[in-house]
Amino acid sequence: MTPLGAAIFATWPEFLNTLQAGVQRRIAPELWDWVFLPLLEWPVWVVPGALGLLLLILAPGRRR
Amino acid sequence: MLIKRPRGWEIPDSQATPEHLVTNRRALMAAAGAGVMLAPTAARAQFWRRSEPADPWARTPATVPDLPPAMRNTRYPAGRDLSAERDAVTYNNFYEFGSDKGIWTTALKMPTRPWTVKVEGMVESPGEFDVDDLIRRIGLEERTYRLRCVEAWGMTVPWTGFQLSKLLDIVKPLGSAKFVRFETAQKPEVMTGLRQSWYPWPHIEGCTIEEAGNELTFMPVGLFGKPLPPQNGGPFRVVFPWKYGFKSGKSIARITLTDERPKSFWETLQASEYGFWANVNPEVPHPRWSQASERLIGSNERVPTRIFNGYGEFVAGLYSNLQNERLWA
Known part of the structure; x- marks a missing residue:
């Protein structure tokens, strides 16, 4: 499975290096290793998956 | 008399789920999702936690030997004061360990012995050499070089090592060899950066065979008279003092002589900013900042940058027929 970081790198090669330097x-320094890097190692489908979950959470409840 | 027999689906009110739990189920789902996502992060946080060693010269393993005596070579006067030892070993760039200047705390965990370097490709006598054997075989000298980082800061440090040309004399390059490729070791157990699998590891740098044979091209194994610590590229690295610092590959595990121009790590990532030649030139700005001057680490004094970092008399001739190349980035 393609990691999220690989998809970003393929699209915009300079972005992650610049982001890492900024963070x-x-x-x-630890923020990158502990938070950003684990997220970037997730499969790329996590992005639409997380958005879907967010929409599910924010959506109004069904009428009973 | 009315006898009420509860049917199977009927349960007492006391067993019903409390209302507040039902209405907050979305929050519960969100919390569960966040827990699943952050669990690996929390686990790794402990694993990767940076514990600060007290001594930036600490050796791993502790048995790394002292360097044999080295003669000081005064042919290349630095013309300015040495940087402080502490600054030289605690203000470093080594991308495999991170992007910040404090990577020394992590880098020190990398063992520097035993350490071998393969020299191969277009050579008569390829081989794998133990670093300590090379030190004994070639001998050491000390040279003080100015270091100019592409980020517009500089230092002045005494390296201990030997000229690359002396190693090339051992392996005997073939006439077909046009370039030299330097490959940094990959130690995933300590190099957290290697987890970024989308980058073109291993870290590659390169130069022409003429640049490799230049008298200034140096292979340090020591700094300030002590074994070269990993944060400075130990135990074995290359230094081109007339180029921006990123060209000087660190912790080298393989040297390959080839007829193809190597594409360096940084050239692959950001070719517009970090090219193959990367010779120092104050007149050619980096795309994002001026290269006209440099900040000296320690004093914070800003001094003018010199073309070829002040080493033009030794290297300018290398480029006399290369004016169509992008020599300054």
């Missing part, structure tokens, strides 16, 4: 140099 590690201006916020906290």
Whole structure:
């Protein structure tokens, strides 16, 4: 399965390096290793999946 | 008399799910989803936590030997004060360990012995060499070089090592060899950056055979008279003092002589900013900043940058017939 990071890199090669430098140099180095990197390692389908879950959560409840 | 027999689907009110749990089921789903997503992060957080060693010179393993004595070569005067030792070993770029300047805390976990380097490709005598054997066989000298990073900062440090040409004399390049490719070791157990599988690992750098044979091209195994620590590219790296620092490959595991121009790691990522030649030139700005001056780490003094980082008398001739190349990026 293609990781999310690979899909981003294929689309926009400079983006992740710039983002990583910004996160590690201006916020906290660990934030990249602990939060961003695990998310980027997720399969690319997680993005539409997460959006779908979000919509499900936000959607108004069905009438009973 | 009315006898009520409950049917199978009837349950007492006391067993019904409380209303607030039913109405908040979406929040429960969200919490469960977040838990699933963040669990691996939390687990890795412990694994990758950066524990700060007290000593940036700490050796891994602790038995890494001292360097043998090295003669100081004064042919290349730096013309400015040495950087502080502490700055040199705690302010580093080594992308396999991260993007921030404090990667030394993680890099120190990389064992630097035993360490071998393969030299292969278009050579008469390819081989795999133990670094300590090379040190004994070739001998060491100390050279103080100015270091100019593409990020517009600089240092001045004393390297201990040997000229690359002396290693090439051992393996004897064939006439067909036009380029030299330097490959950084891959140690996924300590190099967190290698988890970014979408990048073109291993880290590759390269130069022409003429640049490799230049007297300035140096293979350090030490810094400030001590074994080269991993955050500085230990135990074995290359240094081209007239080029931007990213061209000087670190922790080298393989050197290949070839007739094809190597495409470097950074060239693959951002060719517009990091090219093959990357010779220092204050007149050619980086796409995002000026290269006219550099900040000296430690003093924070800003000094003018010099063409070829001030080493033009030794290397300018290498490029006299290459004016159509993108020599300055």
